[in-house]
Amino acid sequence: MTxxxxxxxxxxxxxxxxxxxxxxxxxxxxxxxxxxPTVAICNGKxxxxxxxxxxxxxxxxxxxxxxxxxxxxxxxxxxxxSRVLNGTYVGHKAVEQALKDFxxxxxxxxFSTGYQANLGIISTxxxxxxxxxxxxxxxxxxxxGCAMGNAQIVxxxxxxxxxxxxxxxxxxxxxxxxxxxxxxxxxxxxxxPLQEMVAVSKANGAMVLVDxxxxxxxxxxxxxxxxxxxxxMDDVDFIIGTFSKSVxxxxxxxxxxxxxxxxxxxxxxxxxxxxxxxxSVVATAATSIRKLMDSADKRAxxxxxxxxxxxxLRQLGFTLGTEEPQSAIIAVIMPDLERGAAxxxxxxxxxxxxxxARPPATPAGMTLLRCSLCALHTEEQVGEILTMFAAAGRAxxxxx
Amino acid sequence: xxxxxxxLAKTIELIEPFNKKGVAVSEATRFAQDxxxxxxxxxxxxxxxxxxxxxxxxxxxxxxxxxxxxLVDALVKLTA
Numbered sequence: 001m002t003x004x005x006x007x008x009x010x011x012x013x014x015x016x017x018x019x020x021x022x023x024x025x026x027x028x029x030x031x032x033x034x035x036x037p038t039v040a041i042c043n044g045k046x047x048x049x050x051x052x053x054x055x056x057x058x059x060x061x062x063x064x065x066x067x068x069x070x071x072x073x074x075x076x077x078x079x080x081x082s083r084v085l086n087g088t089y090v091g092h093k094a095v096e097q098a099l100k101d102f103x104x105x106x107x108x109x110x111f112s113t114g115y116q117a118n119l120g121i122i123s124t125x126x127x128x129x130x131x132x133x134x135x136x137x138x139x140x141x142x143x144x145g146c147a148m149g150n151a152q153i154v155x156x157x158x159x160x161x162x163x164x165x166x167x168x169x170x171x172x173x174x175x176x177x178x179x180x181x182x183x184x185x186x187x188x189x190x191x192x193p194l195q196e197m198v199a200v201s202k203a204n205g206a207m208v209l210v211d212x213x214x215x216x217x218x219x220x221x222x223x224x225x226x227x228x229x230x231x232x233m234d235d236v237d238f239i240i241g242t243f244s245k246s247v248x249x250x251x252x253x254x255x256x257x258x259x260x261x262x263x264x265x266x267x268x269x270x271x272x273x274x275x276x277x278x279x280s281v282v283a284t285a286a287t288s289i290r291k292l293m294d295s296a297d298k299r300a301x302x303x304x305x306x307x308x309x310x311x312x313l314r315q316l317g318f319t320l321g322t323e324e325p326q327s328a329i330i331a332v333i334m335p336d337l338e339r340g341a342a343x344x345x346x347x348x349x350x351x352x353x354x355x356x357a358r359p360p361a362t363p364a365g366m367t368l369l370r371c372s373l374c375a376l377h378t379e380e381q382v383g384e385i386l387t388m389f390a391a392a393g394r395a396x397x398x399x400x
Numbered sequence: 401x402x403x404x405x406x407x408l409a410k411t412i413e414l415i416e417p418f419n420k421k422g423v424a425v426s427e428a429t430r431f432a433q434d435x436x437x438x439x440x441x442x443x444x445x446x447x448x449x450x451x452x453x454x455x456x457x458x459x460x461x462x463x464x465x466x467x468x469x470x471l472v473d474a475l476v477k478l479t480a
Contacts (some may be wrong), residue, residue: 152456170456
């Protein structure tokens, strides 16, 4: 018998080698208690959270939590059914209405996760003989959506406007075209030049889908994302987003002004063939989305945090993913996985949690310590974070 | 040189910057096994080939291409 698991042997070996050095397993952390959006107890130690996607700190918002309690009491723990059968409750319609209001768009469709939103929309709207042109650094859910459909898939160099344009021009006359972009790329925290890219896409007859998972609630005047900040909302055909970041729960969605959008509810398999979100989840999401509309002060504070952390880390001598802070993600580039894991552990011992990211999730084989800030991190916490980075960086030899 | 030979010569030239192992490249050289390219290297290389020949090599087509000769065959067709 061939062991189907032998294909994983190189990865098993790499993990064993890493852990043999005595380092704590960076992919097995357990949070014993969560005190707030910015503090948890890990290994019995009070730990500042700097690696969550809780950008707007909504997870413990009293109104959000109360809405969840009420829905749990009134509608029970789950729907046990598909959105197109018995799984649509008033709460599902209410959260879709909240999204339409938030984005000022005609249609909203809610999926059980953000991953499924990309999987479903991309695989359904681009069919055989259509072309999907996507940024090389796109999220796994975008690539998986491409793989699940049967369109022709054409990647282009990250954030390269000319590379996008050249490829669009090479597509055969008459073929359907979908350009897939992200507002914020989550590994380095850099923003796409959407203004130029959307214009180039439209000039070449393509529809445009933008994944705004890491910008919702934070970037743009109303928190609608990078497309809003760069003034191209009206030319974007589909926006994909998630409830598992700024919204603070779980779920995914697509909003659009396309007049035929509603038909997707019948033809999109990752929407049809799965259970809908529990009533408590859609209730927390709807409440959170409505509060995010009116969060200009929190957005301003989050920018302050991002700028301060970026400047502070640079001053300490770390190499960062972007020259200037462009989002709530600050990526610290590590020389290799071993030193990255050592630095990650040193930070955890100091009482700071960040994300350790490594290939294949990262571009160009990089090992990153990804810091994602929260609007509820206080000025004092950002100061503490910088002190911990200085100590851990020196202990692990990453800075002098 | 025939068109095919020219395309082969140009393709080998484009492989060189990514040929970290210093493999002697022929038509039989396989991208994954012999050159040991990972998916990111493939994407970078394909972008260069596309721009050099002004063609599109979709990921669907890439899945069918294992070695240098097959890539050259595909380019002969695409540039015909």
